Amino acid sequence: MAEYALFLGCIMPLRYPGIETATMEVAKALEMDMEVLEGTSCCPAPGVFRSFDRNTWLALGARNLALAEEKGTQIVTVCNGCFGSLWEVADLIEKDEKKKEYANSILKEIGKQYNGGVKVRQLAEILYTEIGLDAIAAKVTNKLDYMKAAVHYGCHYFKPDIVKKIDNRERPKTLDELLEVTGATSVDYRHKNMCCGAGGGVRSRAKEVAQAMTDQKLEAMKESGANCIVDICPFCHLQFDQGQSGLGTSFPVIHLSQLYVMAFGLDEAINGFEAHTVPVKF
Amino acid sequence: MASDNKPKAVDPAFTKSVVDAGADTVTLCFQCGTCTGSCPSGRVTAFRTRVMMRRVQLGFKDDVLPSDELWLCTTCASCDERCPRGVKITDIIMTLRNMAVREGYMAEAHKNTARSLMKTGHAIPLGDAFRKLRETLGLDGEPPTVLTDKEGLEEIKKIVKATGFDKLVG
Secondary structure (H helix, E strand, C coil): CCCEEECCCCHHHHHCHHHHHHHHHHHHHCCCCEEECCCCCCCCCCCCHHHHCHHHHHHHHHHHHHHHHHHCCEEEECCHHHHHHHHHHHHHHHHCHHHHHHHHHHHHHHCCCCCCCCCEEEHHHHHHHHHCHHHHHHHCCCCCCCCEEEEECCCCCCCCHHHHCCCCCCCCCHHHHHHHCCCCEECCCCCCCCCCCCCCCHHHHCHHHHHHHHHHHHHHHHHHCCCEEEECCHHHHHHHHHCCCCCCCCCCEEEHHHHHHHHCCCCHHHHCHHHCCCCCCC | CHHHHCCCCCCHHHHHHHHHCCCHHHHHCCCCCHHHHHCCCCCCCCCCHHHHHHHHHHCCHHHHCCCCHHHCCCCCCHHHHHCCCCCCHHHHHHHHHHHHHHCCCCCHHHHHHHHHHHHHCCCCCCCHHHHHHHHHCCCCCCCCCCCCCHHHHHHHHHHHHHCCHHHHHC
């Protein structure tokens, strides 16, 4: 199996499949050895399923990790929810023998086992630390200098930052730099590091509360003069893309993988922008 | 109406049950309110993280487990990261939510999400429009997950049975 296994999750393949094709094409352009990890389920989503029953969340997460372990590969996610769940399940099993025993007692029922050691990564972090800004810059053929982007990191990318050590939670910079390497400008805005509002099962249980948080971010983006939103999570992506009618804004919402398809001069049809509620046009 | 002003009884048993479930850091909270000040949900609702922590310390179970507020946290973890006492607030909220679900407090919308997971292995369904879009993009109409891997889906069903999740959701 390849060095990296792309974990599909739910929102990306089932709502924004263009992020999936974009991710695979960008990985190819950057000569990353990446394949899709087959046979996976929902990560399971941290906000809902961990809230309902942590044992089930742990066991289902361990099954996904076991699939990567069997293939001897690292897991790559392009979703902060999948990243949050799989990273935390892997971390819990690594640090807590009882959790590991429990997970394996359940996996035994399906003839599987998870021994530990699978690395769970977020694509943005791999691009920043392993591929590097210079190598990415070398692939940029279309300068995106018309873009003034409000970047949205999402929550589970770098938190908890003391253990993840990916970025500084109060002054993150990785996504800003990954954006600006394309010639686009990262616009500073109020509430930049704030949650999109969708997580924790809030979107499904109290949609108006999730929307009120999203509106605060959108208002701040409006003030900042941004002309688009760049994210690294299909769930935040969905929340911003489907949540703009109330305020009447029309910020195109672009995932980092889709952004690189545009910047690298790849066929933009693979971005699947037709799935977007807000048209991606400038 | 003096009896109406009687202070609510403190219930150490509830606090202990939360601590025993692994949320021991709740006892460290000294009510500074950094969590509430950091909470994006509290900006737009009456949810006050600090109050939630205090209610747990005092054992006010009936103010906590059935409450809507418990479900207004987006798990963004801003409070955890800033708490000067190292209280693992998001984790405590997870513990409380797990307890609430076991006591039967689970919103219908959440039950439906859980049922989707148990039936398909995914949190959301795949509709025809998205199946077609996937094909237009050169992908398989149905992704190579447990949606097409029937054996894998059986594994998911066995797991949710083994953990008791199927009975919990109902």
